[in-house]
Amino acid sequence: MPETCTVVNLPAMIAALPAEAQVLFERLFRVSQVVGELRVPESMRPWVMKHFGSLEAVEKQSIVKVTNLATMEGALFNGIRACRPFEAKDGVDLEAIIAESVGDPFCTPLSGTPEDVFGRVRGRHCITASNVAKYDGFHGLVIFDEHDPLHLDEEAIADAFATSLEWARRAHEADDQAVYFFLMWNCLWKSGASIVHGHMQMALSRDMHYARVESLRRAALAYRGRYEADLFGDMYEAHRALGLAWESGGVRHVVYLTPAKEKETILFADGLNAGLAHAVHGVLQRMVQEMGVRSFNVSVSMPPLAPTDEDWTGFPVMVRIVDRGDLSNRVADIGAMELYASNVIASDPFVVAQALRHEEASQSGLLAPVAAAIP
Numbered sequence: 001m002p003e004t005c006t007v008v009n010l011p012a013m014i015a016a017l018p019a020e021a022q023v024l025f026e027r028l029f030r031v032s033q034v035v036g037e038l039r040v041p042e043s044m045r046p047w048v049m050k051h052f053g054s055l056e057a058v059e060k061q062s063i064v065k066v067t068n069l070a071t072m073e074g075a076l077f078n079g080i081r082a083c084r085p086f087e088a089k090d091g092v093d094l095e096a097i098i099a100e101s102v103g104d105p106f107c108t109p110l111s112g113t114p115e116d117v118f119g120r121v122r123g124r125h126c127i128t129a130s131n132v133a134k135y136d137g138f139h140g141l142v143i144f145d146e147h148d149p150l151h152l153d154e155e156a157i158a159d160a161f162a163t164s165l166e167w168a169r170r171a172h173e174a175d176d177q178a179v180y181f182f183l184m185w186n187c188l189w190k191s192g193a194s195i196v197h198g199h200m201q202m203a204l205s206r207d208m209h210y211a212r213v214e215s216l217r218r219a220a221l222a223y224r225g226r227y228e229a230d231l232f233g234d235m236y237e238a239h240r241a242l243g244l245a246w247e248s249g250g251v252r253h254v255v256y257l258t259p260a261k262e263k264e265t266i267l268f269a270d271g272l273n274a275g276l277a278h279a280v281h282g283v284l285q286r287m288v289q290e291m292g293v294r295s296f297n298v299s300v301s302m303p304p305l306a307p308t309d310e311d312w313t314g315f316p317v318m319v320r321i322v323d324r325g326d327l328s329n330r331v332a333d334i335g336a337m338e339l340y341a342s343n344v345i346a347s348d349p350f351v352v353a354q355a356l357r358h359e360e361a362s363q364s365g366l367l368a369p370v371a372a373a374i375p
Helices: 007-015 019-028 042-052 055-059 079-083 094-100 154-174 211-227 231-241 274-291 336-340 349-356
Strands: 029-037 060-068 074-077 126-130 138-144 180-187 199-205 245-248 251-255 265-269 296-301 317-323 343-345
Touching (some): 007 060, 019 029, 042 055, 154 180, 154 199, 154 274, 211 231, 274 296, 274 317, 274 349
Antiparallel strands (some): 029 060, 060 074, 138 199, 251 265, 265 317, 296 317
């Protein structure tokens, strides 16, 4: 990856884009940069050198602020935050923890978990259950036959997608007003999973979609009204112009410039199908095998299962994947800044894109600015 392809150089990269690409990018994103300065006392210098590599890295820190003007998602990038020492750490033998958890209720779901009022859905590699502590009227689980949550199998992911959709169909038959489907996959405790055994969760709601999905729909509607353009298509093209997006197998991949947390990658597809499962599997495999990710969140947002009086034109099936950090670190990866101000990010989207890129993308020079990205 060229040294110039880094989030620190994002303002210069935008300035180097063709005029049309700049116009598109700047109507979607606001980017600014500031240098944070400090003075390190003599007594601290050995500690700073040990943890951060040099005094200069700490005394002058380049911080890049990116805001999505359509969705009002924001991120503050400072790579030096990845070097912060954490005192609250536990030794974690992940293989031992996974092995010791064999025999949990999800290993025997027929006797260890409740079922929904309409019964269970059995897939080839999974089975559904009803969540014992619900956050909506229909709140279920897809429990993988495979216990190890990091044993990532493409066929099993595709089967889980198909099984979850059948669950949603049956829930909708039980209540025809429940049409808003949301699927999520929390892997291990840093992601919020309370059970080690591999599983997804799904919910089907009434009245309106979940607030953040509805917010995206409204943002897309407002964007189309203002610019007569598709928000999600323009987000893809703006990222592709910088080498942060590519298409493979009909699925659009975006390494997002305003991520919720580390390494966020968004996938846009036409359906919750085998092609999307292939893409999700590919991203997760690279994150786990090449980037050391051990805990992650995956979410799937999509239009309602049945027609409503809302305008969902152009809203894709959207998968968001994010790394939740070191399993041995007892410090949470979000705080008041993330909850109430803006997301603080240590990972560089350009480094993430380099690690995740597909063979198809590399053939066209993924990390070079692409003038043809803007029609």
